[in-house]
Amino acid sequence: MRDQVKAWRLGRRLILGIPYAWLIVFFLVPLLIVFGISFSTPKLSMPPIEPLLSYGADQVMQVRLYASNYTFIIGDSLYLAAFANSVKVALISTLLTLLIGYPMAYGIARTSAQWRNILFLLVILPFFTSFLLRVYAWIGLLSRNGPINAILLKMGVIHAPLALLQTDFAVYLGMVYSYLPFMILPLYSAIEKLDPSLLEAAADLGCRPIKAFFRVTLPLTSEGILAGCLLVFIPAVGEYVIPALLGGPGTLMIGRVLWDEFFNNRDWPLASGVAVLTLMLLVGFVVVLQRVQSEKVVSE
Amino acid sequence: MAMSSAAVFRAYRTRVLWGCGIALMLSLAACRFSSPAAILPPMTGTEPPVINVYNWSDYVAPETISRFEKETGIKVNYDVYDSNEMLEAKLLTGHSGYDVVVPSAFFLERQIREGVYRPLDKTRLTNYGNLDAKTLARVAINDPDNRYGIPYMWQTTGIGYNIDKIRAALGDDAPLDSWALVFDPKYAAKLKSCGIGFVDSPPEIFDSAQIYLGIDPNSERLEDLAAAEEVIKKIRPYVRYFNSSQYINDLANGEICLAIGFTGDVLMARERAQESGNGVKIAFMVPKEGAIFEVDFMAIPADAPHPQNAHKFLDYILRPDVVAEISSFKKYPSGNAAALAYLPAAIRDDPSIYPPPQIVARFKDHHSESLNYTRYENRAWTRVRTDR
Amino acid sequence: MKTEPGPGSAPIVEPVSTPYVRIEGVSKNYGSVLAVNDVSLDIKKGEIFCLLGASGCGKTTLLRMLAGFETPTSGRLWIDGVDVTSLPPYERPVNMMFQSYALFPHLSVESNVAFGLQQDRLPSAEIRERVAAMLQMVELTGYEKRKPHQLSGGQRQRVALARALVKRPKLLLLDEPLGALDRKLRERTQFELVNIQERLGVTFVIVTHDQEEAMTLATRIGVMNAGEILQVGEPTQVYEYPNSRYVADFIGSVNLFEGRLIEDEPGHVRIACEDFENVVYVDHGISAAPDAKVTVALRPEKILLSRQRPADLDNARPGENRVSGVVEEIAYLGEVSRYRIRLSSGRLINVSQPNLYRHADRIAWEERVWMAWDSSAPVVLAQ
Known part of the structure; x- marks a missing residue:
């Protein structure tokens, strides 16, 4: 009996160990390598970094850490501007995605079961095509000779083709389009859980539908809103492809800066520093949000 | 989710620290492992096919x-x-x-x-x-x-252009043999509406601008870089985008009328335009001031x-x-x-x-840049590109 | 199924006051499904009116139409003289206590109760005062800051009641108000509900499938089936004078016997049933055609059980309303015992007898017993 319990415990530990091992090997170790490289300096060698560990002449092991990458990043307005712009673009994209995604999620959650499946499929359908392909499709749609301009010209709404591509508009369009499913799915599950009788109760107590939305629906789906916003905001901050393909040349985002540091400047340590700071920015953001949320839970 | 995660985190702090320790050791080992291959493997014995x-x-x-x-x-x-x-x-x-x-x-x-x-x-x-x-x-x-x-x-880095559109925008006095066609604001301004695209590659563009100015493109003097930056800044408002592949399609379908790009890419655009029969005629120009030989x-x-x-x-x-x-x-x-x-x-x-040989004579050889200069160049590029 | 007034109906009591809630020819279709079929009903001020029926009978739909969550396909609804048929729920002088209570999980007890008052933009001091008073009435003082998930089922039910009552509605709708409570709590709460109703004088309309709940709470009961109201009356009326087999069977338990009217006098009738050797004698007249097929309904508690053949009834012929059988099952429930007795026809009859004595010589299995009932006991129903 006791042996059985022991075996069961061991088995449980092994099973729980698999995700831990996975996270350590494929997430924590690479992260720490990046973290380590961010304290190195570039060097003409293979790999192009100064090793952190070295042996001195007297066989003393030396660990050399350079903080210069961080002082450089913090002291240079370019990186700050890129961070700020990334956060701005990500925030606006998240807000737009929320504004568009919420009614969609609400609609899906409130339709009949057979329609719900079809609508769900439509939301997920874009995932069946490559992300890159879908962004390229937008290039075709938005170009001066593209179908959108052609239709508008034919309808007489405009007289010369609009410059839609390589604009901030195109970036936000691409962001919202690409990340919308990540917003809709958590929102849907939150709204779907919402008991419709709560809205009836609100109406019964004299609350008009719009007010009931803000007093009942919105607060009760706040977890879904939070989850959706994080799922959109976090990848949006580091987004590289959409601004590169749809954005104008003036779009300065941290993803591009990181790319430039790594590939063009070939400065792996500085690129790692940018990556670490980006990560810290996002982790800080999530931690603050979690605090706010958990304080809310405690106060409730 | 929020309330429990903090508590769980505290409870598992020791384990997390352990995990971090193991991971740190693994990553240090990984860092040491990737040392350069100093000794070449010999070319003897049979290799798998x-x-x-x-x-x-x-x-x-x-x-x-x-x-x-x-x-x-x-x-x-x-x-x-x-x-x-x-x-x-x-x-x-x-x-x-x-x-x-x-x-x-x-x-x-x-x-x-x-x-x-x-x-x-x-x-x-x-x-x-x-x-x-x-x-x-x-x-x-x-x-x-x-x-x-x-x-x-x-190949070289030169100018690909839409023959008819350039003529329509600039008339007969277009300098179809010079970098001035794109680097002189006088002309570039008139080409803004029909579209200018640059390959997104700092050395090619800066070197080309330096060739236009008569500066040695292999110079690593920061004044020479600044001079090139100044040239590009003046025409920056007329450039629609910086992208290394998009200009091929865009030249071919008339979306843009001028690109600084590579010979092969421009000729590919020329061929695509011919194949599609859309009437777009593309030409490639090696400017008389010279061009980077790649x-x-x-x-x-x-x-x-x-x-x-x-x-x-x-x-x-x-x-x-x-x-x-x-x-x-x-x-x-x-x-x-x-x-x-x-x-x-x-x-x-x-x-x-x-x-022909007289054009080959204009080609400028392209040296590798020092990493230090590359950083300055890329920084200048970011300034130019984002128009800051 | 459309029913005519049954032969055993009690004399109709004319309503004294004018109707407070008037439901006039209301129907509700969902596509081809008829959920409520041409219901007309008057409810007086201060009444506790119970809509009783099995699930799917349309009682909840009718209640939701009163609340404004559903719009009648045809017919009209009046509350206190105002036609509310097309008013949205948030404009009706009506509040509802939901079956699930529908308390707002993100709001405290206090905020839940205050919610309705805030919609009316009352001054906050008044809101506080009324909320406190209401919480005191439902004995939840001290629980103001709790969230619904921190309360027991009974406490939640009282919050829901307080929230619905705090707006002083003209009409309070209660959907299965006691359904989620355990037995002990139900019994206590039933009386609390009645107390509160009496104190505030609010008109209650209660929907329930539980006839015991309906009998305890209601001043009047409307029995519903298949979208129609079969019978409306006080609890004793619908119990003692059901107007149809459905009502007789639905409320309480009953033995139903097919029979034929063989003697039809103004003062009494006689009915021949295949299950009895002797005829059934009923001491009041009914309106039915001679020789009509009828159903005799006999409640288990109205049958007397004895080992000896009981004496004949004074007003009937010998052997009438007397029958013998063999005890097949006994269920001892404490206050009463229930018996299932097989007649010589093979038919089983349910009989219940109060356990009057502690040391009685109880009737046992397989015993042959006699059953007898008074000539006022049977209810004769048209088939």
């Missing part, structure tokens, strides 16, 4: 690879990339597993210094003599004594697992019939003198592909 080739996308003829496999019985694993930087990142990480790679000259130059490549064993390259002596002499500034690479194809090498990484097969592959590429087929298919001139005889006249006599 496999070769891993890493080439630019769209850079061989359709039959090139399958013919090699048929003739030698060596299976080719063929991968492609679309930027020197991507290739460099893989090579510098080490253990890329590739046997043949195709870097551009000014990347090869500094990678040689970093010990990335294996010296060629020219006794194994029976067709080496087919290479053009003048070209070999020219590229020796990047690859001293031609020790590490064979010149594959070459040559791509084939080379063997120092840690290539199949160096003997790699030499066989290079020798195959050195064959005039093989490289001529690639040249006529891709419309790139090669550094292979013997191949000229195998080229159809339409290719050989096309001045856009094989320019």
Whole structure:
């Protein structure tokens, strides 16, 4: 009996160990390598970094850490501007995605079961095509000779083709389009859980539908809103492809800066520093949000 | 979710710390492990009939690879990339597993210094003599004594333009032989509405601007960089985008009317326009002030697992019939003198592909830049690109 | 199924006051499904009116139409003289206590109760005062800051009641108000509900499938089936004078016997049933055609059980309303015992007898017993 319990415990530990091992090997170790490289300096060698560990002449092991990458990043307005712009673009994209995604999620959650499946499929359908392909499709749609301009010209709404591509508009369009499913799915599950009788109760107590939305629906789906916003905001901050393909040349985002540091400047340590700071920015953001949320839970 | 996660985190703090410790040790070990391959593996014994080739996308003829496999019985694993930087990142990480790679000259130059490549064993390259002596002499500034690479194809950075649209915008006085067409704000302003695109590659654009100003493009003086930046800044408002591949399609379908780009890409746009029959006529111009000469090498990484097969592959590429087929298919001139005889006249006599000697004389060789200068250049590029 | 007034109906009591809630010819279709079929009903001020029926009978739909969550397909609804048929729920002088309570999980007890008052933009001091008073009435003072998930089922039910009552509605609708409570709590809460109703004088309309709940709470009961109201009356009326087999069977338990009217006098009738050797004698007249097929309904508690053949009834002929059988099952429930007795026809009859004595010589299995009932006991129903 006791042996059985022991075996069961061991088995449980092994099973729980698999995700831990996975996270350590494929997430924590690479992260720490990046973290380590961010304290190195570039060097003409293979790999192009100064090793952190070295042996001195007297066989003393030396660990050399350079903080210069961080002082450089913090002291240079370019990186700050890129961070700020990334956060701005990500925030606006998240807000737009929320504004568009919420009614969609609400609609899906409130339709009949057979329609719900079809609508769900439509939301997920874009995932069946490559992300890159879908962004390229937008290039075709938005170009001066593209179908959108052609239709508008034919309808007489405009007289010369609009410059839609390589604009901030195109970036936000691409962001919202690409990340919308990540917003809709958590929102849907939150709204779907919402008991419709709560809205009836609100109406019964004299609350008009719009007010009931803000007093009942919105607060009760706040977890879904939070989850959706994080799922959109976090990848949006580091987004590289959409601004590169749809954005104008003036779009300065941290993803591009990181790319430039790594590939063009070939400065792996500085690129790692940018990556670490980006990560810290996002982790800080999530931690603050979690605090706010958990304080809310405690106060409730 | 929020309330419990904090508590769970506290409870598992010790375990997390343990995990972090183990991970730190693993990562330190990993950092130490990736040391450069100092000693070249010897080219003796038999190699498995496999070769891993890493080439630019769209850079061989359709039959090139399958013919090699048929003739030698060596299976080719063929991968492609679309930027020197991507290739460099893989090579510098080490253990890329590739046997043949195709870097551009000014990347090869500094990678040689970093010990990335294996010296060629020219006794194994029976067709080496087919290479053009003048070209070999020219590229020796990047690859001293031609020790590490064979010149594959070459091209220049020039101006591709839509003949009709430029004429419509500028009339007959358009300087169709000069960098002034794009770097002089007087002309660039008039081309804004029909669209200007730049390849997103700082050295090419800055060097071209320096050539326009009569400055040595290989100069690493910061004043010279600033002068080039000043030129580009003035015309920046008229540039629609900076992108390394988009201008091919956009030139072809009339979306833009001018691009600073590579010979091969512009000629590809010209061909696409012809094929689609949309009436768009594209031309490529090597400005009279000169243009950057770009040559791509084939080379063997120092840690290539199949160096003997790699030499066989290079020798195959050195064959005039093989490289001529690639040249006529891709419309790139090669550094292979013997191949000229195998080229159809339409290719050989096309001045856009094989320019006459007086234009070749305008080509400027392109040295590798120091990493320090690259940083300044890229910073200037970011300023120009984002218009800050 | 459309029913005519049954032969055993009690004399109709004319409503004294004018109707407070008037439901006039209301129907509700969902596609081809008829959920409520031409219901007309008057409810007086201060009443506790119970809509009783099995699930799916349309009682909840009718309640939701009163609340405004559903719009009648046809017919009209009046509350206190105002036609509310097309008013949205948030404009009706009506509040509802939901079956699930529908308390707002993100709001405290206090905020839940205050919610309705805030919609009326009352001054906050008044809101506080009224909420406190209401919480005191439902004995939840001290629980103001709790969230619904921190309360027991009974406490939640009282919050829901307080929230619905705090707006002083003209009409309070209660959907299965005691359904989620355990038995002990139900019994206590039933009386609390009645107390509160009496104190505030609010008109209650309660929907329930539980006839015991309906009997305890209601001043009047409306029995519903298949979208129609079959009978409306006080609890004793619907129990003692059901007007149809459905009502007789649905409320309480009953033995039903098919029979034929063989003697039809103004003062009494006689019915021949195949299950009895002797006829059934009923001491009041009914309106039915002679020789009509009827159903005799006999409640188990109205049958007397004895070992000896009981004496004949004074007003009937010998042997009438007397029958013998063999005890097949006994269930001892404490206050009463229930028996299932097989007649010679093979038919089983349910009989229940109060356990009057502690040390009685109880009737046992397999015993042959006699059953007898008074001539006022049977209810005669048209088939």
